[in-house]
Amino acid sequence: MTSRRIPFATGALLTIAAACSKPAPAAKPPAAVTVATAERREAPYVVVANGVVEPMRTVAVQSQVTGVLTAVHFAEGDEVRAGQPLFTIDPRPYAAALRQARAVLARDEAQAESARREAERFAALVQKDYVTRSQADQAAANAAALRAVLEADRAAVEAARLDLENASIRAPVSGKTGGLLVREGNLVRPGTGAPLVVINQIRPTLVRFSVSERDFPVVQRYASDSALHVRATPAQAGAEPVEGTLSFVDNGIDTTTGTVTLKARFDNAARSLWPGQFVQVSLQLFVQPDAVLVPGEAVMTGQEGTFVFVVDEKSKALMRPVTAGRPVGRDVLIEKGLKGGERVVVDGQARIAPGATVEVRTAPSVATRTEQPEARP
Missing domain, CATH: 2.40.50.100 (RNA polymerase II/Efflux pump adaptor protein, barrel-sandwich hybrid domain)
Known part of the structure; x- marks a missing residue:
């Protein structure tokens, strides 16, 4: 049997040809992303602060x-x-003092009446020169003095009566x-x-809280228009919020903290607010109608500013520059760049590039996410 040897160059070419004939790798599947819809709806402007409950009035009874x-x-x-x-x-000493004061008053009333009549007789007799002018003047002065004694007696009776009541x-x-x-x-x-006891008036009650100097101009602008809505939520887990109204704005800014003290009044019919309790306060200043809201996770920050990824009808992710405004709960108000109704990516932005095809998953709507809007931490 004779063997055939394939030249080296020929073998190399066969190897290269075999390698070139392998199938091309499969195309990479679209990145899976989660999207939510940018919605147009009302956006309350809410200032959030920590507060403490204090009684409407505290009286130390003595x-x-x-x-x-x-x-x-x-x-x-x-x-x-x-x-x-x-x-x-024990009222007995004060009851006795009142009886004594009344007895003194009765005695002095009799003496004052006698002195008044004597003064009148002397006034008539002096006209006929039966008594001297000096005697008539003395009788008049005695009657006046006893009238003053009566006033002192009446005051003593009133003081004794008050002591007995007290x-x-x-x-x-x-x-x-x-x-x-x-x-x-x-x-x-x-x-x-x-004191004998301390009484706290807790229905209604007050919640004291502070807002920053930054938020104070907005508070000042709307505080005089009408009763502003305030919501207080106790710090305990599962506690229900309580509704109230703004009742007090301090007349100065604390230079140490840069804050202004406010107070809100709550009916507290269920007694859920207790003096000294810490609560989270939400002060709603106004409601902006027809605002565009997207979940906060959708807004990204790049070298040229903030942007979102918008998914079009062909499932392509397009980068859209936007102007992000204030937060509203867990969402963000978009001042410029979106009209509402667009699908924005809220999860998976790191796996996509502008223009890439994506596999879409839907997130909860903005309206569902913004049940209790809050604007500022």
Whole structure:
């Protein structure tokens, strides 16, 4: 058997030919992207801040008279009404003082009446020269002095009556009581020591919060127009927001923090807001109609500014420069560059280039995403 040897050059050419005859690699599949629709809808302008709940009024109840505390007419933590009895101080000394003052007044009224009649008689007798002018003047002066004594007596009776009334201490405001600081049997004095109890008015209640100096001109512009809508959400997980209105704007900017203090009033019918509680406050200043909104993830930043990828009807991704405005919840207001209705890419931008064909997946609409619009953190 004779063997045939293929020259080296011929073998190399066969190898190259075989390599060239292999099939071309498969085309790369389109990148999968998620899109959402740019929508035209109302865009509230909302300022968000942290706030703290404070009572509408706080009253530290103290005694106005000295005496032994004989009764407490409420339990700690009770809600009380204005005028409701809270404490009773031993009233017997003040009842006796009132009776004494009234007796003194009755005595002096009799003396004053006698002096008045005597002055009238002397005034008539002096006309007939039966008494001297000096005697008549003395009788008139005595009657005037006793009239002044009567005024002092009436004032003493009124003071004694007030002391007796103050022996029964009543709630000055409606609200929720705190802990009892003085118990039955203790001697209480006016204006000294701790109050008997502290009452916080929590229905309605206030929320105090601050806005930055940057946002204050907008707040100032709209605060005088009408009652601005305010929403307070307690910090606890799952807490429901409470609706209220702006009630106070401070008259100066804090130079240390660069903020202005505001207060909002809430009816707090469900007692969901509690004094000292921290809440997130959303202050709605105005609503911009017919605004174009896209999810915040759609807006990208490049060397030439902000842009979005728009997917056309042929599933091609086109880069569109836009002017992004303020945030509205998790979305962004587009001031220029979109008309609304376009499909914008919200996920997968890193996998595509301008003009590339993409595989489209749909994200939730802007209206669904913007249930509680908030403009500024």
